[in-house]
Amino acid sequence: MNYLSTRGDKTPRKFCEILLEGLAPDGGLYLPEHYPQVSAATLSAWRRLPYADLAFEVLSLYIDDIPAADLKAICQKTYTQEVFGTREIVPVRQLEAGLYLQALSNGPTLAFKDMAMQLLGNLFEYELARRGEELNILGATSGDTGSAAEYAMRGKKGVRVFMTSPNGRMSPFQQAQMFSLMDENIHNIAVDGVFDDCQDIVKAVSNDLDFKRQYKIGTVNSINWARLMAQVVYYFAGYFQASASNAEEVSFTVPSGNFGNVCAGHVARMMGLPIAQLVVATNENDVLDEFFRTGVYRVRSSRDTHETSSPSMDISKASNFERFVFDLTGRDGAQTKALFHDQLNATGRFDLSASSAFQSAAKIYGFVSGKSTHADRLATIKSVYKQTGSMIDTHTADGVKVAREHLQPGTPMVVLETALPIKFAETIEEALGQLPPRPARFEGIEALPKRVRVMPPDAALIKRYIVENVH
Numbered sequence: 001m002n003y004l005s006t007r008g009d010k011t012p013r014k015f016c017e018i019l020l021e022g023l024a025p026d027g028g029l030y031l032p033e034h035y036p037q038v039s040a041a042t043l044s045a046w047r048r049l050p051y052a053d054l055a056f057e058v059l060s061l062y063i064d065d066i067p068a069a070d071l072k073a074i075c076q077k078t079y080t081q082e083v084f085g086t087r088e089i090v091p092v093r094q095l096e097a098g099l100y101l102q103a104l105s106n107g108p109t110l111a112f113k114d115m116a117m118q119l120l121g122n123l124f125e126y127e128l129a130r131r132g133e134e135l136n137i138l139g140a141t142s143g144d145t146g147s148a149a150e151y152a153m154r155g156k157k158g159v160r161v162f163m164t165s166p167n168g169r170m171s172p173f174q175q176a177q178m179f180s181l182m183d184e185n186i187h188n189i190a191v192d193g194v195f196d197d198c199q200d201i202v203k204a205v206s207n208d209l210d211f212k213r214q215y216k217i218g219t220v221n222s223i224n225w226a227r228l229m230a231q232v233v234y235y236f237a238g239y240f241q242a243s244a245s246n247a248e249e250v251s252f253t254v255p256s257g258n259f260g261n262v263c264a265g266h267v268a269r270m271m272g273l274p275i276a277q278l279v280v281a282t283n284e285n286d287v288l289d290e291f292f293r294t295g296v297y298r299v300r301s302s303r304d305t306h307e308t309s310s311p312s313m314d315i316s317k318a319s320n321f322e323r324f325v326f327d328l329t330g331r332d333g334a335q336t337k338a339l340f341h342d343q344l345n346a347t348g349r350f351d352l353s354a355s356s357a358f359q360s361a362a363k364i365y366g367f368v369s370g371k372s373t374h375a376d377r378l379a380t381i382k383s384v385y386k387q388t389g390s391m392i393d394t395h396t397a398d399g400v401k402v403a404r405e406h407l408q409p410g411t412p413m414v415v416l417e418t419a420l421p422i423k424f425a426e427t428i429e430e431a432l433g434q435l436p437p438r439p440a441r442f443e444g445i446e447a448l449p450k451r452v453r454v455m456p457p458d459a460a461l462i463k464r465y466i467v468e469n470v471h
């Protein structure tokens, strides 16, 4: 399998060449040259597989530059009951008639990002050892991404993590999760500023190409193809649990921000997985809902980006969306570049409402969408608790709210559970008047010693800190 860029660069690249990279050199995102097709016979065979074996089968279709035995060992080491809490890894449970929840949040940091990041940690360690190289990951986080990256990379040979976060602005639970890590290769940098300041620092350091090259600076953000590919696997696992045979269709609702998670659903559907609808659920930051309703993609300014109670979906633009638009335009790199480079830079928007591809997006690609507000989240958390006695997190609540609006008789609807409620305890208490349960391994983490360096929002100082800690 070779990879190409959504902006027209067709230089054939292998998986391990793009594994450690972010954007393609022309500014586009990497995608496989084609989507491998999964036959009915293969689907039937996969239905019985344990999760790690299923992951190996799916990944094998996209990776042909790691020997099969090694890739299998990486999958076996990654997807264990010990790390993900259950034998099924991603168990599906019923919420109400026709509506199911797929648990993706029982990994080390209690959010679905562990599903991909844990694999990425093992792939990075493997590939860096093979090349005899090192990588220094520099990131910015307001919560889930940073902790998932740190728990995936802790103790890994050849990798260091320098993670900036806005000082004092993450929840006490999230701070404790990250700052209690004592691993020598994990560096927490609390920046006196807001999340945008952290992102600006990462950009400034990455734009210094000499520094970037000399100190082997890399990222693990959601545009990384390997993360998306890892997420494709759980759509298959969810489908098998919600259906009895390949003759049945299943729909998925996905709480969405940067369009990474639901883009993996799109890839699974393009491979031939019988998915009826892919329902994109947004919060008040409804860039994606607006597009699927109107055909207009309009990036928000930071002033127009709302701070909500489902903060991991508070985005101003959806950084993976370009991958879907590339497919929507019939994989036309020139048109994708015109939309995302020329038009977005010039006007902050583009309009596909007149295109026949957009008009049949629901029919051809299964995409529909909806939006949820703070009041919806509270009401949904309450109703699910009343019906089932179980608590759901705020992002998952956005998903359940929108899923209920798109139920089709006879087609099971699976909502992806993207985090556990304990991560967003304040809003759960607001909805239910009580705190969510805390998994035993997180008892008392707020009291643990913390390893964090507080620094001013100054890229030069952060660079010096990196230099001093790379040895």
Ligand SMILES: *Cc1c(COP(=O)(O)O)cnc(C)c1O
Pocket (backbone or CB within 6 Å): 111, 112, 113, 144, 145, 222, 255, 256, 257, 258, 259, 260, 261, 262, 312, 313, 395, 418, 419
């Ligand atoms: C990251 C995240 C999302 C959004 O996922 P995307 O892949 O960016 O669409 C939703 N919910 C939670 C809890 C997250 O951490």
